[in-house]
Amino acid sequence: MGGHDHHGPPFVVPKDPSIYKLENAPQLVLLQKKLAEHGLKDPWIRNEIWRYDVTKWGTQAGRVRQFFLMGARVGIPLFLITIAAEKALGIDYSHHHGHGENHHGSHSKEH
Structure with a gap:
């Protein structure tokens, strides 16, 4: 009662974040190289890999x-x-x- 009739969760949370690899996100690899040219590094880039993973999204x-x-x-x-x-x-x-x-x-x- 009171809820919507859903068949399971709308998404599945991965058990292990290591399924997302930086190599699968060419845009972030390029970003990492451009930052490195200026002596910079983004320690949080790993948190964005899931958005750019070509194996998942193309x-x-x-x-x-x-x-x-x-x-x-x-x-x-x-x-x-x-x-x-x-x-x-x-x-x-x-x-x-x-x-x-x-x-x-x-x-x-x-x-």
Whole structure:
């Protein structure tokens, strides 16, 4: 009562943080190299590896591509089916409003 019907936890907390390796996060490896060029080191970088781990999330370009194409597998065929159905049924959405008439009627002012 009072709660939502969930089937298990929404996430799983890893038992061992060593599953996240810096080598799996190229962006953080690059950051670490750039910091080292200036004699700096980020002692907390290990806490961010899970966000950039390409083995878990893929590359940034892959995520962007997936975002823009996620509905394409279903959307493009449905779009083509819709066009084919409209052509087969003779559906035409082009409406012609008169023969060169002013579309604004008496609302337009001429000087």
